[in-house]
Amino acid sequence: MLYVILALEVLLVVEAFGDLGIAMAGGAMAFLGALYIWATRHKFGENLIPLEREEMPWLYDGIAELAEKANVPMPKVYLLDDYIPNAYSFGNTIVLSLGLFEVLDKDEIIAVAAHELGHIKNRDTKWFPMVTYGRCLMMITTLALLIAGSVPVKGAATVLYIAYELARSDFMKKREFLADETALRLLKIPMSLKRALEELKYYEDLRMNVKVNAVPSIEPGIEREKRFAFFTETHPSYEERILRITFEMNNLMRMKQVR
Amino acid sequence: MEPHEFKLTEEGIKAVLPPLEAEIMEHMWKVKVATAGQVYEYMKQKHPEIRRSTISILMNRLCEKGLLQRSVEKGRGGMRYVYSITTTREEFEQKVVQRILDALMTNFREATYAYLSRIKK
Known part of the structure; x- marks a missing residue:
């Protein structure tokens, strides 16, 4: 769906601007391609610390075991010097913030790593940058069409942009759920993923000042910047993920019983 | 750390710090250096329902207030944050x-x- 929308956008640009449109679309794609190459080579921040096996054998071996089970190469693992619990992946790399180690136990951290490994196995770490660069392309071309296009072209550009945002949001959310499903199949203790998400949800709630009466000292100073996403939200809520994981775990248990 | 309010009805440092933060600081002044996990184990004795997330958030809040400082330490069990009094x-x-x-x-x-x-x- 995303590719169809992108193709329609390029056609619209060519239709609206002729040869100049071809040059614009080509130029924008070349620029984004160069940006992709640059970004993949300059990804590491100063706060990333490579994980050596001797430092945390339980984590290194746990991820190695998951990788073997998932039939993917052992990913590079980095620790991020950030007190807020967080994890992400890119390429064949998993990043875990040190904040995770303060709020989760070992099984739960392995579960978070399994979710990220799920992204790697499902090739999301390749797809997600493409989708993001596609979004940049849509922004550039839509802006050009809105400035210089005719009224029908402006309308079509707006519709295509909204369609892309909706499709992107839907795609990203589905991939998050899929990474959870993959993790559940990889984990020895699938329940640990649910527990990890529950604790992270609690952390987020506390952070977002929901439980202000329980802990009166939580003030906006500790808040992370809240990204206002509107209809472009790319991550499902913790509640949605926990609910789906519960269903999926029930399914897995039933399948085991049938066998 | 510059206190900005003083609660006349509270005792000790609870007059200038919220209750849980005050309890954490009382403990930290005794032990001087600790991980969030160690403080969690201590606080759990008095507050069995307390969660690790709460302790982590409060200790980082105390860092923001300048009462604690956080550093990365490579120790037994791997890399972790260690908090110390300022x-x-x-x-x-x-x-x-x-x-x-x-x-x-x-x-x-x-x-x-x-x-x-x-x-x-």
Whole structure:
């Protein structure tokens, strides 16, 4: 769906601007391609610390075991010097913030790593940058069409942009759920993923000042910047993920019983 | 750390810090250096329902207030954050008293002088 929308956008640009449109679309794609190459080579921040096996054998071996089970190469693992619990992946790399180690136990951290490994196995770490660069392309071309296009072209550009945002949001959310499903199949203790998400949800709630009466000292100073996403939200809520994981775990248990 | 409010009805450092933060600081002044996990184990004895997330958030809040400092340590069990005190309890109390008296002298100079001279006698 995303590719169809992108193709329609390029056609619209060519239709609206002729040869100049071809040059614009080509130029924008070349620029984004160069940006992709640059970004993949300059990804590491100063706060990333490579994980050596001797430092945390339980984590290194746990991820190695998951990788073997998932039939993917052992990913590079980095620790991020950030007190807020967080994890992400890119390429064949998993990043875990040190904040995770303060709020989760070992099984739960392995579960978070399994979710990220799920992204790697499902090739999301390749797809997600493409989708993001596609979004940049849509922004550039839509802006050009809105400035210089005719009224029908402006309308079509707006519709295509909204369609892309909706499709992107839907795609990203589905991939998050899929990474959870993959993790559940990889984990020895699938329940640990649910527990990890529950604790992270609690952390987020506390952070977002929901439980202000329980802990009166939580003030906006500790808040992370809240990204206002509107209809472009790319991550499902913790509640949605926990609910789906519960269903999926029930399914897995039933399948085991049938066998 | 500069206290910005003083609760007349609270005892000790709870007058200038929220209750859980005050309890964490009382413990930290005793042990001087600890991980969030160690503080969690201590706090759990008095508050069985408390969660690790709560302790982590509060300890980082205390870092923001300048009462604790956080550093990365490579120890047994791997890399982790270690928190240490930035000021002794005595220094902290002196700062509180100084800040309050400064505020009183600025806002109620005559009355503060009169009261302090009465205490002195």
